[in-house]
Amino acid sequence: MKKYIIAGNWKMHKTIKESEEFIFQLNARLISNPYRQILLCVPFTMLHAASEAAQNSPIQIGAQNMHFEEKGAFTGEISPVMLKDAGSNHTLIGHSERRILFGETNEDINKKIKAALKFEIMPILCVGESLEEREAGKLQSVLQTQVEKALDGVSATDVEKIVIAYEPIWAIGTGKTASAQDANYAHEIIRNILEKKYNAELAKNMLILYGGSVNPDNIAQLMCMPDINGALVGGASLDVESFTKLVNFTPRKSCGFDDLIHS
Ligand code: PGA
Numbered sequence: 001m002k003k004y005i006i007a008g009n010w011k012m013h014k015t016i017k018e019s020e021e022f023i024f025q026l027n028a029r030l031i032s033n034p035y036r037q038i039l040l041c042v043p044f045t046m047l048h049a050a051s052e053a054a055q056n057s058p059i060q061i062g063a064q065n066m067h068f069e070e071k072g073a074f075t076g077e078i079s080p081v082m083l084k085d086a087g088s089n090h091t092l093i094g095h096s097e098r099r100i101l102f103g104e105t106n107e108d109i110n111k112k113i114k115a116a117l118k119f120e121i122m123p124i125l126c127v128g129e130s131l132e133e134r135e136a137g138k139l140q141s142v143l144q145t146q147v148e149k150a151l152d153g154v155s156a157t158d159v160e161k162i163v164i165a166y167e168p169i170w171a172i173g174t175g176k177t178a179s180a181q182d183a184n185y186a187h188e189i190i191r192n193i194l195e196k197k198y199n200a201e202l203a204k205n206m207l208i209l210y211g212g213s214v215n216p217d218n219i220a221q222l223m224c225m226p227d228i229n230g231a232l233v234g235g236a237s238l239d240v241e242s243f244t245k246l247v248n249f250t251p252r253k254s255c256g257f258d259d260l261i262h263s
Pocket of ligand 1: 167171172175212213214232233234236
């Protein structure tokens with residue numbers, strides 16, 4: 001059985017009311033699928049309302065960031081305890097917009113990953129290279145640095161509670177998706193890093209999502225790749241029609257999903 005995750009990243013969009021309406025409409029249209037996990041990463045202001053709206057549905061609600069301290073003098077920040085209090089057990093960590101626009105370092109990301117694990121919040125660790133880095137042949141070294149530093153001091157038992165999202169920066173919000181082959185190649189690199197740091201079995205079982213201009217037209221091709229275990233979707237997760245198409249997409253038997261799913 002091959003499990004996968006379709007996660008939406010709403011970034012700085014929507015109001016509480018819009019989030020409730022979206023979840024209601026999405027839930028009403030879901031085709032059941034035992035392999036798929038659905039996660040919506042929403043702004044902090046609507047975490048609570050969205051978690052309430054998603055109760056008794058297969059939709060899970062996550063945050064897009066959190067601070068690594070439990071509490072304290074950190075004006076404007078949200079702690080892991082607060083996320084849980086608002087009904088969320090998931091969060092993105094180290095999205096490239098956090099790294100680039102808000103100066104998050106690999107060290108910060110490492111602290112956040114450890115804090116998420118401590119408070120039993122599932123982190124989705126985002127990694128990925130810029131166009132300049134890719135063109136300079138630095139894909140492998142960038143991923144190595146980001147993954148190793150983020151997971152520094154994280155045990156094998158704990159790393160299994162983490163999901164990784166490979167999001168090449170040049171493909172985010174640009175309409176330029178990495179080809180399914182290029183995405184898969186980067187996922188293989190990440191698995192090799194995990195294999196060296198931990199072990200082969202663990203590396204094989206980790207869920208690695210692809211993000212960067214995923215839409216209803218390219219999801220099937222991406223999801224057919226052996227090392228891609230789902231998608232992290234920005235733009236196309238804002239519209240309930242396109243996100244419904246994404247989550248209702250049915251992976252083919254020939255792509256490693258067995259017969260509970262129509263082929
Ligand atoms: P995009 O964003 O799907 O709009 O490219 C993905 C992301 O930033 O997570």
